[in-house]
Amino acid sequence: MPGKGITTDVSVLQDRLATVERSAAEKERQLERYAADLRETFKRERERRHELRQSYMATVRALCNAVEARDAYTGKHAERVSAYGMEIARVLRAPFADDPEVEFGFLLHDVGKVAVPDAILWKPEPLTPEERLLMERHPLVGWEILREIDFLGEAKLVVRHHHERWDGAGYPDRLAGDEIPLAARVFAVADVLDALTTLRPYRPPSPLAVAREMIAESAGTQFDPEVVAAFLEIPLERLDRIRLEVE
Numbered sequence: 001m002p003g004k005g006i007t008t009d010v011s012v013l014q015d016r017l018a019t020v021e022r023s024a025a026e027k028e029r030q031l032e033r034y035a036a037d038l039r040e041t042f043k044r045e046r047e048r049r050h051e052l053r054q055s056y057m058a059t060v061r062a063l064c065n066a067v068e069a070r071d072a073y074t075g076k077h078a079e080r081v082s083a084y085g086m087e088i089a090r091v092l093r094a095p096f097a098d099d100p101e102v103e104f105g106f107l108l109h110d111v112g113k114v115a116v117p118d119a120i121l122w123k124p125e126p127l128t129p130e131e132r133l134l135m136e137r138h139p140l141v142g143w144e145i146l147r148e149i150d151f152l153g154e155a156k157l158v159v160r161h162h163h164e165r166w167d168g169a170g171y172p173d174r175l176a177g178d179e180i181p182l183a184a185r186v187f188a189v190a191d192v193l194d195a196l197t198t199l200r201p202y203r204p205p206s207p208l209a210v211a212r213e214m215i216a217e218s219a220g221t222q223f224d225p226e227v228v229a230a231f232l233e234i235p236l237e238r239l240d241r242i243r244l245e246v247e
Contacts, residue, residue, distance in 0.1 A: 063111055077194055080246045082106035084190035087242060092230035094182055096154065102183045105155030109162045109187065112142030136171045139163055157181040162188060167221045177224075185224040189215060189231050192222075197243070208236050208243075 085106045089097040096102040113121065116138055120131050127135060143160040146152050161175060161184035168176030196211035206214070212232065219228035 063108055076246050077198065078107045078110065080194045080198075080243060081109070081187065081190045083242045083246055084193055084239070085187050087234060087238070088186050088190060088227065088231050089183075091233050092186065092227060094186060096183055099154075101151075101153040101155050102158065103155075104152055105158030105183060106187055106190070108142065108146065108152075108155060109159055109191070110138065110142070111145055111159065112138035112140065114145075115141045136163070140172050154181070154183060158183050158187050160184075162191060164188070165222050166224050170222075180224075182224075182227075185227050189223050189227050192218075193231075193239070208239055212236070212239075 082103055086098065086103060089102070116135055120127065120135055123131070139160050139162060143156060146156050146159055149156075158181070161173065161180055164170035164173065164175045164180045164184060165188075166177060166180070166185070168174055192215060193211055196206045196214060197208055199205050215223065216228060216232060219225040
């Protein structure tokens with residue numbers, strides 16, 4: 001009978017539709033389980049990355065403290081320079097702005113001074129040429145200390161090159177201009193800013209405004225002009241606030 005055949009076809013279609021719907025519902029449940037698993041995995045990975053970064057930072061700060069404990073006049077120097085440097089990097093829109101690797105390099109820049117005798121580090125008079133040569137080895141010593149530490153990455157370039165000059169008269173490799181890694185060029189400005197504005201055995205600190213003028217005058221010789229231009233955009237009030245926050 002024709003009607004019976006149609007009824008059978010409809011029944012078959014309904015069964016197939018029900019099967020498809022059940023299959024679709026099961027696949028949806030599987031996708032939800034996969035999504036939940038992925039969210040949980042991502043959460044665990046994020047927690048592990050956070051813990052790892054905290055561990056890295058603790059290690060870096062321990063090394064930094066070991067260096068500054070030997071130097072009579074640089075207390076908090078590394079932290080101030082790091083804060084100044086990252087502020088300059090943000091204004092410059094440098095690709096490493098807020099990159100923890102580069103921040104580690106800023107903090108560890110003077111780790112090579114562990115090999116410099118106390119008599120030189122603490123000397124209130126100008127260094128002799130021989131003492132100066134020994135002091136100028138500290139970027140290479142720092143590089144050697146950190147060379148095998150993979151997680152420091154670009155930080156090691158800051159350690160090695162933070163005393164290079166834009167005009168090529170720096171050390172240890174006599175790099176000039178764009179040959180110097182950008183992070184090291186940024187660091188150089190921050191380093192000199194802190195050196196000029198803090199008490200040293202051989203001179204009193206300079207006011208921030210005076211230090212800024214001195215840095216501006218050295219653009220194109222000691223410093224990258226573009227980095228100096230970015231530095232000059234930072235209000236004196238912001239620089240003073242950074243200094244006070246780190247003390």
